[in-house]
Amino acid sequence: MVSLPTLKRTAEQGLRYLRRQKDIQEAEVFVASNAGLTARVNYTSHIPCNGVEEPKSTSSHGLGVRAVFQDPKGPRIGLGSEAGDLSLNGVKAALEKARRSAVHDPDFTTLPRPSPERRTLTKYHDPSAMTLTDTDLVQAGWRVLTRALDEFAKAGSLSALAQTGPKLRELGFIVGGDVTVLLERMAIGSTRLPKVQTDESTLIASFITAMVERESAKGTGSGCHTRLSALRGEAGAEAARNALSAVGGVRVKDGAYAVVLGPQPVTELMSNLILPSLTVASFYDCSSAFHGKLGRQVAHDDLTIYDHGALPGHMGSKGITCEGLPTGRTDLIADGKLVGLLSSFYETERMLRDPAAKEKLGVPPEDCPGALVPRNGFRFAGGGGRRFDIAPSVAPTNVFIEGSDKKTREDLLRQVQNGVYIGRIWYTYPINGLRTGDFTATVVGDSYMIKDGKLAAPIKANVLRINDNIHQVLQNIVGITSKSRGTIIWAADEVVYAPEIAVARLRLTEIAGFLDAH
């Protein structure tokens, strides 16, 4: 990792150079250093394996220049980047690429201008994560694996199964997943902003799936931290315990069921359907499921959702955006009403000037200035840090979901009485496009029947498909727990602090009956 003072020095030096260029109207230099360290776990008791399959890292550093060039036909905006070179030569090379690639974009107004809001989050990262050694990385992977193996080894129920049938290892224990440490440093300077700013963040996460495969029993464990010292392998133990609880799973018939969705399914619905529909960009391109509904009721009035990137101790927090603006709280849905959208500076400016803005949003943009504040312009790409070679786009940070009552899981189960608890879903996609709200997913583990207000028989992995619509789900909410859990789904950048949510009716289809005959 390149040090923060070096990144800052590069940004300052680069900005001084850019200010001196005669054909430049305005310019910005973004300097970043990122590293991702991953110990990928793969244990299979019935198949030869490595245990820790991939102890690995990938890293990059470099700078990007966005510049607005004067042109008789109107200003042209370009982005150029240079990997690995933080010298003035790197700035010059990036500027030349920006010059060559500049285009006239009629929707562009200016580079991000200062926000009236102030930065509140500084020095919130874990310095010890920045010095993780090769051995530390490997041991972190083995720690989660052995915590899972401890649970399998001591499970009396498995010993009983093994005594009457196959050997213990032939029950097919699987432990898969990873421990990932993401390290990010950045500096940004702009002719539009008063000074060069820096930011430094770490994200430490572990996601583990465990199975007793012969019993089609699957469980999940996770841990998301901002401190390396918090990573003790509990995700492995939790996954194994959940897999053990799922032994003896049953099938579920087609039908509409009252359900309780656990934190992972809530996060899947948020990251794949709801959050992509809550960006100014998706309203601009008419793809949002909430098109034209700003200011209107879009969910049960018990539901509140907001994004907050400036909370200390939360995994998705950042001090500033990749546009150099302060992070903060953006209310999205308040008591079921759509009140705000995630945005970057460019998207907000474009919407404010769009002649069709009233039709797209549902209200004139000037009537809702607080709904379009650009607190979410980031240069993320697929969970890989803050990229110096791409332009900012809209991304959530920490997303919070809250209900109005202080309910527990037990309260929700009592409310549902008889139905289905869904703890993990997979491949959740807006099957007919985001705008229609139709979605489908399969139920892959951590799920149970609900009988007489209590969790009852586990449900076999991979025997149910959900076919429903997100609008109906949001309207049919009947309860939300006060307790939530930080969850990240595969390849997402945001962290959803997801509660458990009870929904009056969800359509489930039984699938893959042919496998019972195999």
Added chain:
Amino acid sequence: MLNIPKAITTDLVEAIKNTVAELATEAPATHKLCRYADLRIEVTEEKHAGAENGTSKYAGEDSQFACGIRVLAGDGAVAPGYFGQMLGKPDLPRLAQTLASGLKHAYERALANAREKIRTRHKYKELGEALADTRLAPVEAYRDTVKAEYALDPRQVSLADMVRYITEVSRAVQDVDEQLKYNAVSAVTLVTRELFASSEGAWIDQSFALTKGGAYVVAVSETGDQELSDDIGHQRGWEVVTEGIVEEHIRNLDLLTFSTNLARDAVKLAHAPPLRSSDKDVVVVTDPHFNALLAHEIIGHPTELDRALKMETAYAGRSWLLRTLSGTMVGKTVASALVTAYSDPSLPGFGHYKYDHEGTLGRKVVHIEKGTFKGFMNSRQTAAILNVPPNGSCVATEAHLVPLVRMSTTVFAAGARAPEDIIHEVDKGYYVVGHRIPSIAESRENFRISAQKVYEIRNGQIGQLYRGGGIMADTKTFLMKVDAAGRDFRLFPIPNCGKGQPMQGRRLGNGGPTLRSRALLTGPA
């Protein structure tokens, strides 16, 4: 002292070949407990442009330079360690030191991994027995150079011309109909040069050209709305976008015609009634474009051996075709006798290559032959577990990422029937045209895939068009019910297939002919 260029261009690979090869071949000598090492270097020169609603939005030209290193090492146990890094110009004069440092990190990780493997093996006794030494199935150490194919060199294309062309296409799309509320058109053209060197003496210098164009449109009528997106592409130069491709298996319209056709479809669909879901399975005729995604999801993914061996349990899922090493579907009937399916890196398009990223020669892998399951795509490590020969199916999206078992071009084989006859024989059914969005069960045992267009078939004639339609079925049930396969075999680009952690999005190829089977119809909820 290396005499290397000062710029990051594909020519750089020529200058660093010997350095990289020496580091790889000498790794076991310089690192005492190293059993195997390979180094991968990749340089890409790329140009791209995008436009929305008839106005230019962005453009760029850049180079990427990256390395990836794998080491197998250990004393008493053998385990893997990896290292990856994006590189830049300042790395050029000190490249040997940078790669040596990366090799050391990978080696240290492998050693620490091996030590923990031994400790865990001893601690857990029966459960520890599965922790085996990492073995790679043997392959020939090839030394070869493979050139990129193109008519219009991506490196020579004027970025200004690209911007102009893409903006014109976007403007033409906008002019199709006033009910088109939004469109985005983009294109990328690139040349990648990869170098693979291993401690076994392999040394492969392989180049590709690749060009892709894409369009996304949103149409809104008084009665409905429709989003559509689709791509064209090939491992060729800029001509893919401006002129299109007419080859035996690839019919790729130029981007202007392709995008405006997509826009017209979106407008038609926005006016079409929604498809009603069916309670029971119905006759469905699926076209080659739809079957490309179907082949991807229900043939390609479950036949990746790393997935079948549970290595993707937490991410991309497992495979219903392998439960245990002795409980596989190999040799069993999984489809009707009309179904043959295979992966073949020699086929043209996004999935084409000669060698994979382990230096293994890519081979055609038959997955299903006349209804009987035959086998999996593999890597050297997974092939060793199954004790089968490696078939060259292990690739990474970029050099700094770890190679995984991936599809090359996975297809349903051509049948003998005329596609129009397959439709004409249907009294009552549905013609499912063009793939859209998939959702597949974890072990690929069930699928729901939406289509761009669904038409009713009545008395052998194509009739009413519906929007929001698709099909859903259990994989084996669908494959067993295939009762016709067309001779109209086509290949299509799949621009973004996700696998691994961190997720690697890879471009690859899929295809097939017209098929007829039975499935549930799915419409809007």
